[in-house]
């Protein structure tokens with residue numbers, strides 16, 4: 001796979017970010033000096049690798065001048081290296097393509113689903129991610145198409161609006177603009193559906209005014225359905241209580257499901273797990289270090 005220089009036009013900007021992140025890692029390294037020696041060493045090595053990774057890129061760029069062959073470039077692969085991160089995004093999309101094509105061949109329809117939870121204190125990042133992953137497993141079982149395996153029958157929630165056949169979920173963390181002590185965490189999920197009714201996805205229910213987008217938003221029956229399921233899964237409730245769950249979006253968390261626009265939607269999902277701009281200081285960087293190293297879950 002080859003990438004033209006166009007993808008790296010922002011190289012200067014990326015270099016700045018890489019250098020800044022390396023500085024943060026050096027700072028963390030000294031912070032742990034008298035606490036945990038192995039952390040000191042590992043943060044230091046990561047900082048060094050990010051800086052070296054960049055020099056390879058520069059060298060390669062000037063030498064070839066037209067096209068970069070990524071297979072030949074030695075990379076640090078650090079989550080805080082902006083170059084490696086964009087390469088990872090492209091690689092993840094390429095890896096996802098066969099599975100995507102297979103789903104399309106089976107005539108499953110791709111949808112884009114977003115699942116959020118209330119903003120959390122920054123220091124709770126890793127425990128919150130853990131909680132969300134557990135909730136997703138529960139949530140997924142309810143939506144999954146029934147199947148038999150080794151003589152046992154596995155069914156989902158009987159009243160579900162559609163059957164889900166496969167999904168890929170990507171976690172995104174953003175900084176709360178109004179208070180930097182909080183993170184917003186959410187999942188972007190590409191989900192493949194079968195037996196869905198288009199009318200369930202028509203957005204007609206008043207969802208109030210959203211300050212972030214400065215617009216009035218509307219929900220569909222499918223949105224309300226996944227809002228209820230997601231809140232129940234997050235609250236560790238049993239599905240038998242579904243009829244008692246509130247239909248009001250204000251009692252649930254912001255969730256949305258819509259048809260996946262191609263290829264824009266794919267890039268939307270894979271693009272970034274956190275924004276470099278959000279790393280405003282050393283403390284935010286430290287809390288983001290709890291971010292899981294694997295970004296994509298197939």
Ligand SMILES: [Zn+2]
Pocket residue numbers: 050053054075076077078081082083084
């Ligand atoms: Zn790198």
